[in-house]
Amino acid sequence: MNKWIQTAKLSLLAFLGTALLSGCDRSKFIVLDPRGPVGKQEYNLIILSVILCAIIIIPVIGIFTYIVLKYRDKPNNKAPYQPEWDDNKFLEIIWWGIPIIIVAILGVFTAKTTMNLTKPPVKDVDPIVVQVTSLDWKWMFTYPDKKIATVNYAEIPAGVPVQFILTSDAPMNSFWVPQLGGQEYTMPGMSMGLWLQADKVGEYFGSGANFTGKGFAHMQFRVKAVKQEEFNKWAKQVQKDSPVLTKAGYKKLSKPSLEKELSFSSYPIGLFEDIVNKNGGIYYDHMNHMGDHTTMSDMNMKK
Amino acid sequence: MDNSHFFVTGDPMIYGADVSIILVSLAIIIYLTYFKKWGWLWREWITTVDHKKIGIMYLLSSLLMLFRGGVDAVLMRIQLAVPNSHFLASEHYNEIFTTHGTIMILFMAMPFMFALFNMVVPLQIGARDVAYPFLNAVSFWLFFLGAMLLNISFVIGGSPNAGWLSYAPLSENDFSPGPGQNFWIWGIQISGIGSLMTGINFVVTILKMRTPTMRLRDMPLFSWSVLASSIAILGVFPIFTATLAMLTIDRLLGGHFFTMTGGGNPMMWVNLIWMWGHPEVYIVVLPAFGVFSEIVATFSKKRIFGYASMVFSMIAISIVSYYTWVHHFFTMGAGANVNIVFAICTMIIAIPTGVKVFNWLFTMYRGRIRITQPMLWFMAFVPCFLVGGATGVMLAAAPADYQYHNSYFLIAHFHQVLIGGVVFGYLAGMYYWFPKIFGIKLNERLGKWAFWTWQIGFYVCFMPQYALGFMGMTRRMYTYNSTMGWDMGWAPLNMISTVGAFLMGIGFIFQVWQILYSIKHGERDVTGDAWDGRTLEWSIPSPPPVYNFAILPVVKGRDAWWYQKQEMQKGSYQKEAVKYEPIHMPNNSGIPFLMAVCFFIAGFGFTFEWWWMGIAGLIGVFITLFARSFQYNTDHFISVEEIERTENALRNHGSIHRTAN
Ligand code: HEM
Ligand SMILES: [Cu+2]
Numbered sequence: 001m002n003k004w005i006q007t008a009k010l011s012l013l014a015f016l017g018t019a020l021l022s023g024c025d026r027s028k029f030i031v032l033d034p035r036g037p038v039g040k041q042e043y044n045l046i047i048l049s050v051i052l053c054a055i056i057i058i059p060v061i062g063i064f065t066y067i068v069l070k071y072r073d074k075p076n077n078k079a080p081y082q083p084e085w086d087d088n089k090f091l092e093i094i095w096w097g098i099p100i101i102i103v104a105i106l107g108v109f110t111a112k113t114t115m116n117l118t119k120p121p122v123k124d125v126d127p128i129v130v131q132v133t134s135l136d137w138k139w140m141f142t143y144p145d146k147k148i149a150t151v152n153y154a155e156i157p158a159g160v161p162v163q164f165i166l167t168s169d170a171p172m173n174s175f176w177v178p179q180l181g182g183q184e185y186t187m188p189g190m191s192m193g194l195w196l197q198a199d200k201v202g203e204y205f206g207s208g209a210n211f212t213g214k215g216f217a218h219m220q221f222r223v224k225a226v227k228q229e230e231f232n233k234w235a236k237q238v239q240k241d242s243p244v245l246t247k248a249g250y251k252k253l254s255k256p257s258l259e260k261e262l263s264f265s266s267y268p269i270g271l272f273e274d275i276v277n278k279n280g281g282i283y284y285d286h287m288n289h290m291g292d293h294t295t296m297s298d299m300n301m302k303k
Numbered sequence: 304m305d306n307s308h309f310f311v312t313g314d315p316m317i318y319g320a321d322v323s324i325i326l327v328s329l330a331i332i333i334y335l336t337y338f339k340k341w342g343w344l345w346r347e348w349i350t351t352v353d354h355k356k357i358g359i360m361y362l363l364s365s366l367l368m369l370f371r372g373g374v375d376a377v378l379m380r381i382q383l384a385v386p387n388s389h390f391l392a393s394e395h396y397n398e399i400f401t402t403h404g405t406i407m408i409l410f411m412a413m414p415f416m417f418a419l420f421n422m423v424v425p426l427q428i429g430a431r432d433v434a435y436p437f438l439n440a441v442s443f444w445l446f447f448l449g450a451m452l453l454n455i456s457f458v459i460g461g462s463p464n465a466g467w468l469s470y471a472p473l474s475e476n477d478f479s480p481g482p483g484q485n486f487w488i489w490g491i492q493i494s495g496i497g498s499l500m501t502g503i504n505f506v507v508t509i510l511k512m513r514t515p516t517m518r519l520r521d522m523p524l525f526s527w528s529v530l531a532s533s534i535a536i537l538g539v540f541p542i543f544t545a546t547l548a549m550l551t552i553d554r555l556l557g558g559h560f561f562t563m564t565g566g567g568n569p570m571m572w573v574n575l576i577w578m579w580g581h582p583e584v585y586i587v588v589l590p591a592f593g594v595f596s597e598i599v600a601t602f603s604k605k606r607i608f609g610y611a612s613m614v615f616s617m618i619a620i621s622i623v624s625y626y627t628w629v630h631h632f633f634t635m636g637a638g639a640n641v642n643i644v645f646a647i648c649t650m651i652i653a654i655p656t657g658v659k660v661f662n663w664l665f666t667m668y669r670g671r672i673r674i675t676q677p678m679l680w681f682m683a684f685v686p687c688f689l690v691g692g693a694t695g696v697m698l699a700a701a702p703a704d705y706q707y708h709n710s711y712f713l714i715a716h717f718h719q720v721l722i723g724g725v726v727f728g729y730l731a732g733m734y735y736w737f738p739k740i741f742g743i744k745l746n747e748r749l750g751k752w753a754f755w756t757w758q759i760g761f762y763v764c765f766m767p768q769y770a771l772g773f774m775g776m777t778r779r780m781y782t783y784n785s786t787m788g789w790d791m792g793w794a795p796l797n798m799i800s801t802v803g804a805f806l807m808g809i810g811f812i813f814q815v816w817q818i819l820y821s822i823k824h825g826e827r828d829v830t831g832d833a834w835d836g837r838t839l840e841w842s843i844p845s846p847p848p849v850y851n852f853a854i855l856p857v858v859k860g861r862d863a864w865w866y867q868k869q870e871m872q873k874g875s876y877q878k879e880a881v882k883y884e885p886i887h888m889p890n891n892s893g894i895p896f897l898m899a900v901c902f903f904i905a906g907f908g909f910t911f912e913w914w915w916m917g918i919a920g921l922i923g924v925f926i927t928l929f930a931r932s933f934q935y936n937t938d939h940f941i942s943v944e945e946i947e948r949t950e951n952a953l954r955n956h957g958s959i960h961r962t963a964n
Contacts (some may be wrong), residue, residue, distance in 0.1 A: 028792040029773040031706050045703045053693035056657065061686050064664055068682065073604070073671035082669040086606035095661040096612075096654070103650040106700060110650075111643045113702040118639050171473035172569060174634060174709055178775045182705020184634050187570070188472065189563035192636040205789060209709035209777045211466050213478060214393045217780040220789050280563025 030178045030205060035225075036197045037121035038181030045113050052102050117181075120161040121197045127161040130154060131272040134166075134173035134186040134208060136256040137215030142272055146235040149245050149271075151253070151262035153222040157231040158201050164194045169254050169275045174210035177223050183209050189280030191272075198225030218258050238263045245271075311461050314395065321458050350891040352436035353849060355740060357443050358421030362733070364447055365415035368406050369811065371454065375403035377808050380764075384801035386784035386794050396781035397464035401487070402453070404467025409491050410450040412587045412721070415729045417446070417501055419590060420529050422740050423732075424505060426840035426847060427523050429514030429856045434507035436889040437937070442497040442504065444899030449494030452906050456486035460911065463487035466779065468580060469550075471561030471572035476554055482910045485554065489906035492547045493899075495540055502536030505529055514839075517858040523838045524613055528593025531617040535586045538625060543579040546572070555912065570635060577628040585624040585652075588720065589617055591728025592659055595681050598735055599663045601834050602678040603670030606862060609662040616655030623652050633701040634708050642701040649699035656692055660685065675834065676750045680731035683758055687723030691716060694769070709779075712772025715765045722761055730814075738833035742845040744826045749817035757810035764803025767796035837865035844953040850886045850941055853950050883947060885940040892934070898927035 027033055034040045070079050120127050132154075133140040141154040156162050166175050168186040176183030180196040198204065208219035226234065245253070245264035250271060253259070268274075273281075311317050335341050348356060378399055382391045391399070421439070425432055433439050456462045460482035465474040474484050509530045513522065550572070552558035559565025561572040600607040607613065629637060629645035663685070672678070694716040698704050707713050738744045776783065776793050783797075784790050832841040839856055840847075842864045860866065870876050905920025 029770070030775045030791075031710075031773045039706075042702050042706050045700050046697065046706065049697045049700050049703060053696055057689045057693050060660060060664070060689060064685055067664055067667045068672060071603070071667055071670050071672050073673045077671070080669050081604075081671055083605045085669060086608050086610065086666075088608075088665075091661075091665065092609055092612055092658075095658055099654040099657045103647075103654060103696075106696065107647045107650055110646050110700045110702065113700075114639045114643050114646070117702055117705075171478050172470060176709075176775075176777070178706060182634070182702065183708060184636055184705070185632070187635075190570075190636075205775060205791065207775065207777055211397075211470075211473070211709075211779040213464075213473060214397070217393065217782050218785065278564075280566070280568075 033179060034181070035179045035202060035204065036181060036199050038117060038196050039179055041113050041116060042182050045109060048109055049106055052106050056099065056102060117195065120163070120195055122159075122161055125160050127163050127195075128157065129163050129165060130156065131165045132167070132175055132186060133272065133275055134168040134170060134175065134212070134219075135254050136170040136212060137208075137219050138253075138257070138259040139175075139206075139208070139219065139221045140253065142267055143235070144272070146239070147266050148235055148238045148242070149264040149267040150238070151259050151264075152220075153224065153261045154206075155224045155226055155231055155234050156198060157228040158198045158225040160228065161195060161197045164196060165272070166192045166194060167272065167276050167279075167281075169279060170256075171212045172210055173208040173212050173216075173219070175206070176209040177204050177206040179204045180223065185210060189276060191276050191281070198223070201225055201227060213256075215256065215258055222261070239265045241265070309459060311458055317458060324458065345893070346891070349896050350440075350893045352432075352440045352889045352891055352895075354421045354425050354433050354436065354439060355847065357439055358418045358423075359740065360443060360447070361414045361418035361421060364450065365411050365413075365418060366815075368410040368414070368450060370815075372403050372406040372411055373808055373811055375399045375406070377804055379403065380801040380804040382781060383783075383797050385798065386790075387782060391781065393781045394464060397779070398462035398483070400779060401463050401466055401469075402457070405453065405463075405487060405491065406450075407721075408467065408583070408587070409494060410446075410453070412725055412729075413494075413498055414446055414450075415733075416532070416587055416590050417442070417498075419525075419594065419729060419732045419736070420501065420505055420533075422736055423840060424508060424526055424529050425512070426739070426843065426851055427526050427838050428509065428512065428517060429839050429852055429858065430508065430512040431851050431886065432512075432889065433504050434512050435504050437892060437895065437931075438500050438504055440892065440895035441898060442501040444895045445497030445500075445902060446494040448899040448903040449490050449492070449497065449906070452493065452903055452910075453486055453490030456483060456490075460486060468576050470576075471550065471553075471569040472563070474550065474572075475562055477562070485551075485910040485912075488547050488551055488554070489910050492544065492551075493902050493906050495543050495547070498536060499540040499544070502533040502540060505533040506537065509533070514852070514855045514858060516856075517863075521858055521861045521863070523861075524596035524607060524610070525590070525593035525838075527614050528589045528591075528596070528617055531621040532586045532589040535582050535589070535621045535624065539579045539582040539586075542575060543583075546575040546579065549575075551909070555909065573632055573635065574628070577631045578625075581628040581631065582621075582624045584717075584721070585620055588724045588728070589621065591684075591725050591732075592617065594728045594732035594735065595663060595684060597838065598677045598681050598731055599666050600862070601735075601836055602673045602675055602681075603667045604673075604835075605666055605670035607662070608665040608668075609658075610861065612658060613662055616658050619655045620652060623648060623655075627652060630699055630701075630704070633704045646699050646701040650696055653692055653696050653699075660689065675734075676745065676747065676754070677731045677735040677834075679751075679754050680727045680734065683754070684723060684727045684731070687719060687727065687761070691719030691723050695720065707772055709777050710772035711768040711776045711778060714778050715768035715772065718765050718768075722765075735834070736840075738828040739831075739840055739845050739847070741822075742828050743821050744828055744833060746817050746821045746825055749813055749820060753810050753813035753817055755810075756806050756813060760803045760806025760808075760810055762803070763806060764800050767800045767803075771796050771800075832864075837862040839864055842867065848949050848953065850888060850946070853883055853886075853946050854881055883943045883950075885942055886946065887938060887940055889938050890936065892931075892937070894927050894931050894934070898924055901927060 032043065034043045071077070129144055131142040131144060133142070138152055140149060140151050142149045164175065166184060166186040167190060168188045170188070172188070173186045174183045175186050175194065177196060180198055184192055184194040202225055204223040204225065206221045206223050208216060242263040242265040245267040247268050250268065335344060348360065351357065378391065379396065382388050382396055463469065463483040463486055465479050465484060469484065469487060472478060509526055549558070549560040553560050553562065559567040561567050561569045563569060596607055596613060627645060627649040629641060630649045633642050633646070674682070694712070698707055698713065698716055734745055734750065771793055774791055774793055776791065783793055828845050831844040833845065839858070842856060843852060856863065901920050901923030903920070904923060905917050908914070908916025908920055
């Protein structure tokens with residue numbers, strides 16, 4: 001029996017070893033490899049929380065092991081035995097106190113980061129707006145400044161804060177580009193703001209994170225960060241070469257289906273606002289649902 | 304609605320299930336008929352109001368559901384073991400994770416918990432039954448038939464596939480037409496009503512039915528945990544019922560609570576379901592804490608450390624858990640201030656939870672630790688739950704949660720607390736109280752095999768999932784690597800995780816084997832006190848007589864039985880003369896079962912929108928209620944002679960000299 005347990009333990013170690021090896025390549029851990037200020041702040045909070053938790057659990061597991069080894073019920077065990085000892089105010093204050101302090105520290109940093117993320121990551125660069133609509137089962141991006149639209153991929157200028165404005169013309173999904181930052185829900189009838197920014201040029205994996213039915217697993221998209229000039233060039237190219245997204249075209253696009261990457265040189269005016277409104281947005285004052293209190297009319301003015 | 308596909312067709316696995324369901328049902332019917340057991344089944348089980356028997360039925364059903372949920376889990380892991388797998392189609396996978404989650408929480412964890420409530424609480428507080436034995440039977444049958452209603456969706460009508468919490472608007476008619484989603488609603492609605500009644504029952508039982516000399520401050524911690532959990536049930540199950548009723552109105556009557564277009568709001572669904580859902584996870588974990596408190600004291604031969612702090616922390620947890628629900632959707636954009644408040648409330652919950660761990664450790668400190676089967680599970684629980692709690696705190700940091708939410712990191716977290724905390728806790732409880740309820744000790748050797756396969760399986764299955772979360776893998780994907788050439792390197796870890804799931808499955812098989820083997824060959828416990836216990840349940844024979852205590856025990860403080868044993872060992876101990884009195888007991892009744900059957904008929908009818916059937920079922924429910932209110936012959940007395948006969952028989956059986964008081 002014991003030999004078996006030994007073997008089992010060894011194979012467990014072997015497994016964990018493989019797991020670690022397969023994970024050695026840090027670039028695969030995209031959440032831990034942020035490429036923009038939002039992702040970096042979240043990463044810092046992750047690291048801080050790991051450290052704070054480790055401060056508690058490592059000693060506790062140590063004490064636990066020690067106690068279990070020392071106080072076994074063996075006839076020749078000389079360790080003290082005090083069956084009636086059940087109270088010690090000092091010890092209790094310590095173990096109420098330490099977690100309270102740890103939670104306080106983590107709480108302060110959590111609050112700070114939460115506030116920070118509601119603002120554009122850098123102040124001195126003009127942000128751009130990209131509207132995101134989750135559909136069954138694809139992503140549509142519309143660029144109100146450039147009047148172009150794409151499906152399942154988005155280009156953004158590196159070093160520029162991007163305000164993603166999110167909605168859905170399908171069940172609720174969640175827009176997640178791990179290397180740029182955390183996710184936010186896309187909801188029908190709502191429009192919500194999410195600040196993200198890529199510091200460097202590169203291609204980033206994005207996916208829908210909230211389950212939406214049959215084709216959900218296929219809702220990956222690509223976010224390509226390029227230099228500002230290239231971004232402008234790309235937009236021009238799309239305006240020139242790509243087909244138009246008509247009302248009928250959108251209707252077809254919004255039906256349940258899977259799509260490849262697509263580009264459109266233009267889209268019906270007010271498409272995004274119409275999507276929000278037709279899904280019930282008319283009942284709401286959007287003030288509260290925009291991450292940074294951009295209102296619908298602000299958005300319209302920008303155009 | 305299109306009912307043309309009443310029977311689910313087209314999938315070989317489902318035909319397999321059809322065949323096995325028919326075979327098993329036939330086998331059961333033939334067995335019962337051949338051995339003339341129908342009467343026995345009806346008299347001894349279906350109509351019983353005895354809390355011990357109800358507990359046993361809960362235990363059996365929850366193990367059955369653990370099997371069903373486990374098969375779901377293994378199927379999902381097979382599908383994900385390799386990329387681009389074609390083992391399951393998308394919709395089939397979606398159905399399986401939906402039923403897996405629903406069954407594991409509502410039809411495995413909850414009934415396992417109620418099994419422990421029923422098997423232990425009255426014995427621990429020196430009561431002869433629960434406060435409302437009839438209601439207790441109603442609760443059980445509502446749970447059981449609710450669970451069956453959800454389970455038949457597999458072969459009739461089609462399973463739900465919108466996730467275990469079925470977020471609107473996905474769960475609305477537009478996106479989930481057909482009976483599947485209705486099965487989900489009615490299955491958990493019916494059993495949820497049962498859960499609420501159990502909550503009421505145990506609050507009253509604990510507050511009013513303790514043996515008169517037991518003060519609340521002397522009550523064993525398991526009973527305290529049941530009180531805390533039951534109070535939380537009273538707080539949140541009404542929300543659950545109302546929320547499901549609102550979805551029913553949307554789906555069946557064309558309401559618009561959760562559809563934006565009619566002026567409703569799906570965010571309200573998300574809020575309401577988590578107002579129930581978060582406390583629910585604490586409802587199931589609190590009794591596990593209670594189990595561990597009993598086990599660690601017994602097997603350290605020592606008083607529990609920091610009793611007051613233990614009680615306080617349980618009450619604190621059950622109260623604070625009402626104020627954390629938003630942490631399940633930080634990413635819904637409620638705004639920075641809301642997120643901060645709920646993040647901090649969530650972290651606060653970790654404090655009393657951590658304190659409990661310290662108190663358990665210091666209960667063992669300067670004790671004498673016996674590593675028995677229940678204790679093994681406790682020792683596995685400590686590190687596992689510490690890590691699970693720590694990842695919970697990591698999730699509670701709202702901005703960091705933006706990166707974990709809906710990813711495999713989250714999946715790993717909640718399986719670690721639910722398996723490491725709840726499942727390990729309940730299994731420990733089962734090992735601990737099995738000898739009490741059945742008079743049989745569970746085989747050690749098989750138990751160790753089960754234990755180690757479970758443990759290794761658990762870590763092999765779920766540790767890689769934390770890593771997968773960091774690699775950007777989201778939950779509820781039926782396949783990966785199949786679109787657009789994204790290879791995120793998820794394959795190896797998924798394979799490892801699947802191996803772990805199989806190991807846990809093997810662990811479960813060992814346990815079933817262990818139970819069956821022990822029933823046949825296991826060591827019989829004739830002492831009534833299999834573990835040298837401390838609390839009242841160990842002062843009576845195993846299994847206990849119907850009335851539990853021939854004479855209500857006198858309690859002089861905490862760990863009453865432990866100190867009474869010490870006194871009994873002193874030479875000067877004088878056994879008091881016992882004088883029995885007739886015992887007042889409830890009568891069996893078939894009404895709870897019939898009422899639940901009517902609920903089932905109603906649920907089935909509404910599921911298919913066959914209004915005539917739904918309404919007929921509800922009328923049946925009212926008829927049973929009506930019939931009950933005209934039942935006058937609801938109780939009886941057990942005569943002194945009969946008590947004497949029973950007690951003498953039990954006593955001649957037992958070796959240690961037990962006193963009645
Ligand atoms: C130490 C205390 C704990 C903390 C701080 C904590 C924190 C959290 C947070 C913040 C989430 C939401 C994460 C997300 O959706 O992004 C979560 C999810 C969850 N937790 Fe915990 N948790 C704790 C303990 C527990 C316990 C004891 C249980 C159950 C016994 C539990 C079960 C769950 C479940 C089932 C989910 C996710 C359900 C779903 O999304 O389907 N947690 N936890
Ligand atoms: Cu929660």
